Amino acid sequence: MDYVQQRVAQAASNLDTFTNSFFTPLNAFFLSVLLYTAYAFLLRPSPPATLPREPPAIVFRTFTPRTLLPYNGTNDMPVYLAVRGRVFDVTRGRNFYGPGGPYANFAGRDASRGLACGSFDEDMLTKDLDGPLDTLSDLGPEELEALRGWEERFEEKYLVVGRLVSVGEEGEED
Amino acid sequence: MAFLATLLLRLDESVTGLFGQWNPWTSVIVTVLVGFLTYQIAARQEPDIHPLLLARQSQRSEVRLPGESPVYRSQSAPHGMPLNAGLNVKDPGAAKWSRGRDGDLRDIWRQVIAGVQEDGPTKGATGRILTVLGTDKVVEHHLRDLTRHINFIGQHLASQGATRVAIYLPNSVELMVTLFACAFYNLTAVVLPFDQPDDAVISMLRRSDADIVVTAPGSFPFNLVVQNYPSLRQLIWVVDEGSKHMDWNEIPQGAGGSVNVTTWQDVLYEGSANSGNELPPLQGQREPSDVIVFWQSKPGQEEEMVQFTSSNLIAGVAGQIFAIPTSHRMGPSDLFLPADSLANTHTLVLTLAALYSNASVAFNSAAPQAEDLTVAVRGVFPTILVATPAALLKTHKEAQAQLKSSLVARTLHSLQLQKLTQNGVMPLIKTRLPAGSKLRLILTAERPRADTPRLSCRVLTDLRAFTGARIMYALTAPKVAGTVTQTGFYDYRVFDGEKDGGYHFGPPLTNAEIVLRDTGLFRTGSHGSRGEIFVRGPCVAGGEASVAAAGMFRDDNTLAYTRAYEFSFHQAPPDERFKQIEDDKDANSD
Numbered sequence: 001m002d003y004v005q006q007r008v009a010q011a012a013s014n015l016d017t018f019t020n021s022f023f024t025p026l027n028a029f030f031l032s033v034l035l036y037t038a039y040a041f042l043l044r045p046s047p048p049a050t051l052p053r054e055p056p057a058i059v060f061r062t063f064t065p066r067t068l069l070p071y072n073g074t075n076d077m078p079v080y081l082a083v084r085g086r087v088f089d090v091t092r093g094r095n096f097y098g099p100g101g102p103y104a105n106f107a108g109r110d111a112s113r114g115l116a117c118g119s120f121d122e123d124m125l126t127k128d129l130d131g132p133l134d135t136l137s138d139l140g141p142e143e144l145e146a147l148r149g150w151e152e153r154f155e156e157k158y159l160v161v162g163r164l165v166s167v168g169e170e171g172e173e174d
Numbered sequence: 175m176a177f178l179a180t181l182l183l184r185l186d187e188s189v190t191g192l193f194g195q196w197n198p199w200t201s202v203i204v205t206v207l208v209g210f211l212t213y214q215i216a217a218r219q220e221p222d223i224h225p226l227l228l229a230r231q232s233q234r235s236e237v238r239l240p241g242e243s244p245v246y247r248s249q250s251a252p253h254g255m256p257l258n259a260g261l262n263v264k265d266p267g268a269a270k271w272s273r274g275r276d277g278d279l280r281d282i283w284r285q286v287i288a289g290v291q292e293d294g295p296t297k298g299a300t301g302r303i304l305t306v307l308g309t310d311k312v313v314e315h316h317l318r319d320l321t322r323h324i325n326f327i328g329q330h331l332a333s334q335g336a337t338r339v340a341i342y343l344p345n346s347v348e349l350m351v352t353l354f355a356c357a358f359y360n361l362t363a364v365v366l367p368f369d370q371p372d373d374a375v376i377s378m379l380r381r382s383d384a385d386i387v388v389t390a391p392g393s394f395p396f397n398l399v400v401q402n403y404p405s406l407r408q409l410i411w412v413v414d415e416g417s418k419h420m421d422w423n424e425i426p427q428g429a430g431g432s433v434n435v436t437t438w439q440d441v442l443y444e445g446s447a448n449s450g451n452e453l454p455p456l457q458g459q460r461e462p463s464d465v466i467v468f469w470q471s472k473p474g475q476e477e478e479m480v481q482f483t484s485s486n487l488i489a490g491v492a493g494q495i496f497a498i499p500t501s502h503r504m505g506p507s508d509l510f511l512p513a514d515s516l517a518n519t520h521t522l523v524l525t526l527a528a529l530y531s532n533a534s535v536a537f538n539s540a541a542p543q544a545e546d547l548t549v550a551v552r553g554v555f556p557t558i559l560v561a562t563p564a565a566l567l568k569t570h571k572e573a574q575a576q577l578k579s580s581l582v583a584r585t586l587h588s589l590q591l592q593k594l595t596q597n598g599v600m601p602l603i604k605t606r607l608p609a610g611s612k613l614r615l616i617l618t619a620e621r622p623r624a625d626t627p628r629l630s631c632r633v634l635t636d637l638r639a640f641t642g643a644r645i646m647y648a649l650t651a652p653k654v655a656g657t658v659t660q661t662g663f664y665d666y667r668v669f670d671g672e673k674d675g676g677y678h679f680g681p682p683l684t685n686a687e688i689v690l691r692d693t694g695l696f697r698t699g700s701h702g703s704r705g706e707i708f709v710r711g712p713c714v715a716g717g718e719a720s721v722a723a724a725g726m727f728r729d730d731n732t733l734a735y736t737r738a739y740e741f742s743f744h745q746a747p748p749d750e751r752f753k754q755i756e757d758d759k760d761a762n763s764d
Binding site for chain 1: 183186187190192193195196197198199200203204206207210211214225226228229230234235236237238239240243244589592595596667669699700729730
């Protein structure tokens with residue numbers, strides 16, 4: 001209680017020193033808050049919003065069976081596979097087509113025959129990388145139908161990043 | 175314990191001391207602070223469009239061909255989907271959910287007379303067609319009369335065995351009527367730029383192989399044409415009301431007698447009062463005919479003749495309609511004024527878009543030459559205006575000069591600019607330019623190789639604040655109906671260093687896609703997309719065309735190009751075509 005009385009007396013004696021001056025520390029404080037707020041709302045320039053730059057686009061390429069081979073997902077390479085002359089980037093499906101996946105045999109190869117026959121075995125792939133492409137001429141209508149189904153699915157999900165030609169045909173237009 | 179008490183005492187004393195300084199001045203400052211904060215929070219407006227939508231304005235294809243950039247498309251026309259090619263015209267009686275036809279020019283006039291078809295408060299409303307004469311006289315044309323005119327003129331032209339009809343008229347109702355008459359009666363319309371030197375007119379007639387000319391007396395070199403262009407079969411004078419009593423059919427002595435001369439009024443009188451109210455039927459109509467236009471570059475250079483199919487023009491019209499957000503589309507409450515020559519495809523396509531949207535359209539033959547907006551909008555209060563960059567630049571200069579004299583106006587202007595560029599909000603402007611204006615949208619276009627003055631984004635945003643209207647700035651090209659690219663409706667951003675990096679021309683519309691092919695120093699690579707600008711799509715005559723200028727896509731996927739990298743018109747081998755014009759003359763850098 002003593003304390004309160006003492007403070008009241010103190011404050012009462014201070015009334016004499018009450019000032020009407022504009023330049024008090026308190027005024028300076030509020031004035032600076034006001035000025036900063038005005039600056040922040042009215043004058044501070046903000047540059048237009050930007051999004052991070054897009055990564056460069058993939059360049060459409062012409063592959064031969066041999067140049068396609070490295071794109072099998074090992075050594076941090078993307079995963080590509082070819083279906084009837086078109087090369088799809090299936091990196092997003094790495095779990096299936098990448099190393100260790102059930103379709104890993106197709107990575108970096110011409111997968112047309114394998115997809116058509118529904119077989120993921122090694123012997124579905126064209127062995128001779130320098131030879132002509134698989135023409136699929138011996139396949140039946142059912143198998144071709146299955147292949148078309150796969151192609152449609154790939155077109156929906158993946159990007160066509162190039163075309164596959166046999167060695168020696170790289171310069172030719174299709 | 176004693177220590178804590180002292181501490182508390184100190185704290186108490188200092189707080190009391192500080193607030194003991196409270197005096198009337200403090201109250202004033204705090205009141206102002208609180209008031210300012212309250213106002214800022216209460217008056218805060220959401221930006222017109224989310225800023226991130228402006229940060230990426232077009233879609234890039236993921237894969238690109240070697241030697242060119244990825245393909246850029248409008249956000250509303252995704253890759254893998256067909257581009258927007260038509261107006262989705264539904265024939266009377268067709269099911270509501272059925273897919274409409276792309277349509278052609280005839281459907282535009284049918285829409286004009288049918289009125290708004292969508293359900294809503296404006297259903298059935300039609301626009302008005304006006305002609306501004308002199309400074310303040312405005313004449314309204316009844317749509318029924320215009321339909322009869324289209325029929326009479328069309329029947330007359332067809333009865334003459336014409337196949338190609340040249341139109342050499344200033345911006346006028348007659349120009350549009352002849353254009354529609356050609357569309358309904360299967361004739362190829364040739365729209366010539368007005369007010370050209372005599373030899374240019376003859377050369378354009380010759381190249382377009384026109385057999386009838388519709389023109390106005392006084393501007394058409396009749397004798398010279400008759401002497402130099404014998405294939406001309408007929409000439410139709412569009413004469414003023416005041417001089418129609420004169421005998422216009424008389425052919426000057428010695429001038430070729432093979433040319434049949436008549437007047438517009440005579441053709442209309444030939445038709446009986448009760449006929450011509452019905453347009454040719456929709457069923458069994460023939461394939462739409464083409465429209466030929468001439469692209470003017472610099473004076474003295476030969477005009478480039480471009481033949482647009484009807485579907486090119488319609489795709490251009492559709493693109494323009496969709497370029498405006500749904501809530502701001504043109505409608506019956508709008509008055510549209512083309513204050514640029516209708517012989518410019520950009521203006522023509524926009525006018526057709528306004529007609530199809532059932533907006534009112536005013537024609538003023540003097541408007542394209544107007545020095546500034548005040549002169550251009552004389553006599554009417556348009557809400558949508560197609561203006562020349564030169565007129566806009568002049569208006570900007572005048573307004574800037576006025577600002578210099580008044581501090582209040584300057585402060586107000588900078589606050590409006592702040593609102594536009596920082597908040598992305600179109601401010602409400604009380605004193606608009608031109609005086610009394612109701613403008614809400616201004617459309618203007620850059621014509622490569624034609625010496626049109628450039629409008630920097632700073633000038634454009636200044637003009638938005640001066641006029642209170644949104645502005646869309648387009649890049650056009652000879653073979654493109656409408657625009658190559660166009661700045662967005664809600665894009666008020668301002669960039670520095672535009673002069674070096676090229677002017678900002680926005681993203682492509684829904685009717686075209688853009689690819690940049692490597693040329694000279696302009697190559698696409700990890701630094702970004704650069705090269706010669708190519709446009710593809712249904713609005714391009716021939717399907718694909720070059721703008722004949724080098725450009726780049728900026729990080730917000732909008733096209734930028736600078737005139738310093740235009741190619742010369744007469745095309746040299748690819749590497750020499752790339753030449754740098756010494757200086758990019760700019761009146762508007764600031």
